[in-house]
Amino acid sequence: MMMRRAYAVEQAGGPVRVHEYEPAPLGPLEVEVRVTHCGICHTDLAMIDDEWGIARFPVVAGHEAVGVVEAVGEAVDPTRVTVGRRVGVGATAGSCFACEWCLSGRQQLCPAKDNVVVRGTGGAFASHVRAGDWRHVHPIPDAIASEHAGPFLCAGTTVFPPLLHHGVRPTDRVAVVGIGGLGHLAIQFLAKWGCHVTAISTTPAKRDDARRFGAHDFVATTEAPGLERVSNSFDFVLSTVSADLPWDAYLATLRPRGTLCVVGLPSGALTISPLSLLPGERTIVGGVTGSPTETRQMLDFAARHDIRPMVEIFPAARMDEALDHVRRGRAHYRAVLEL
Known part of the structure; x- marks a missing residue:
């Protein structure tokens, strides 16, 4: 596999540094997404600034990712997630699909869920993000542009x-x-x-x-x-x-x-x-972010009714500026990185 690029923060409140890494082999249910856009949420800053005292540095934040599927695991349903499809990966990127919460359609409450917000090293401020389970990868409706789609995957849901x-x-x-x-x-x-x-x-x-x-x-x-x-x-x-x-x-x-x-x-x-x-x-x-079904219902509702976030777009080279913009409460109303 080709080397990946991640934008990491090495200490609380510190500047972004580019890290390169070699990805692990793809698991059977996993999906690798080449990120084109990622929204910035206050919880990203909470991890970067270690507001909750749980951050493990270096931190790679980002959980409102939009991009293109680049690779899929051998057990991924080919009728649902395919290479080349534009998709989103949000705050929850996987769950066990075996507990009472998953089996009743409330995967967001799964105690074993793959929480991108607190995973720390595998966020979407990067060239690629990996979802732990294809069922948490969301096709983006054609009517929603990629720069608008990211904020729906946390704020919207x-x-x-x-x-x-x-x-x-x-x-x-x-x-x-x-x-x-x-x-x-x-x-x-x-x-x-x-x-x-x-x-x-x-x-x-x-x-x-x-x-x-x-x-x-x-x-x-x-x-x-x-x-x-x-x-x-x-x-x-x-x-x-x-x-x-x-x-x-x-x-x-x-x-x-x-x-x-x-x-x-x-x-x-x-x-x-x-x-x-x-x-x-x-x-x-x-309330927390919704289930995969609710997230897709939300995307469809937004597409149908022309609901869009108001965004400010920053290139990756201005990531520190973008983070500080959000940190100071100046985003009008959502900052999005173009990666």
């Missing part, structure tokens, strides 16, 4: 499955907290789903963008009356931010039996009053 899991209806009034990499896609999905969508942000300047993405209403929490204006308003609230929020205040925006779904990763504990939760029979749930 994080915010879309909650609509399915929690029975969000077209008649529902919903809110999206945070207009960033995840939130700007969530607004589009929910608007095309048929919901009345309110965007909630600390940044009043994002009002016009939120409207363009499909929001019907906008709440700036830094302007009076803030959340009080939408008290007891929503059937479903999706929090996409990685910040500690006033959770009681957000629960107060829910109607009875409403659901607060947290898919961002706050740094602290979720502290709530029982009186915010119990009298209205409200629910708090978490």
Whole structure:
């Protein structure tokens, strides 16, 4: 096999260095993808900067990969994944397909899943990425350009499955907290789903963008009356931010039996009053990236309804600049590497 190239970080917060390596033999279920584009997610920075204390350096991050299949293992279904096909590899690149979670179609909960985010040395900031199981390799619809496809494979498949899991209806009034990499896609999905969508942000300047993405209403929490204006308003609230929020205040925006779904990763504990939760029979749930089936449903839905991430494209030579751009919260709204 030809040598591969990876863009590695050798110490927390350090610069990117090019590493060359010889790939291991391809396993029977594995798929080798030549990467053309890869989105940058906050969790990539969390590994590069070792925010969680679990990084093993050198780190090769990247889990929103789009490219072309270059090789397949001997047990890969030739009717589903073929050499030369344009595909995506997301945050989960394999699972056991034998546990209760896999057998019930919830492979994202498999305790043995191949998690590209934390695998460390095998991410997609590289010339190639390898999926552990072909069933986690997703054909990209022709209508979606490669530079737009990457963010769907983490951000998109994080915010879309909650609509399915929690029975969000077209008649529902919903809110999206945070207009960033995840939130700007969530607004589009929910608007095309048929919901009345309110965007909630600390940044009043994002009002016009939120409207363009499909929001019907906008709440700036830094302007009076803030959340009080939408008290007891929503059937479903999706929090996409990685910040500690006033959770009681957000629960107060829910109607009875409403659901607060947290898919961002706050740094602290979720502290709530029982009186915010119990009298209205409200629910708090978490969410991660979807199953292979849900990811493909999301891609089809996005293609059909012309939903696209807003991206800024950086060549590989400017990877350090791109990472710092995301680190400082300046991406508008998703940074994508062209590899």
